[in-house]
Amino acid sequence: MGKSFYSGGGKRGIARRLAWDKPSLTILTSPSQKQTDRCHPTKTRPLSVRECARIQTFPDEWKFPTNQPITQKYKQIGNALPVIFAMKVGKAIIKQYFR
Numbered sequence: 001m002g003k004s005f006y007s008g009g010g011k012r013g014i015a016r017r018l019a020w021d022k023p024s025l026t027i028l029t030s031p032s033q034k035q036t037d038r039c040h041p042t043k044t045r046p047l048s049v050r051e052c053a054r055i056q057t058f059p060d061e062w063k064f065p066t067n068q069p070i071t072q073k074y075k076q077i078g079n080a081l082p083v084i085f086a087m088k089v090g091k092a093i094i095k096q097y098f099r
Helices: 049-055 072-080 083-097
Strands: none
Touching: 049 072
8 A cells, every 4th residue: 555555635645444334435447546545444455356346246256357457457347337226227227118
């Protein structure tokens, strides 16, 4: 997490520790930069790809391509709508227009 853990905020950014019992901050496409660090609730480290995917409600069985760079995996997760949200919107559209 480098210098972001000790920086004071403002334009420089700050490591933002997530809480177990509160909603997550927005999952970003580049979560490990000084301005955007998301810190594990109890460990002083950034969130893993799998942890970010879980916050975005990707199923645990979802497999990211093994040949894909980790930066692309974070980008895919950060650009995604939460899976459960997308599913509920899709079902609402189907219910409304395809009765």
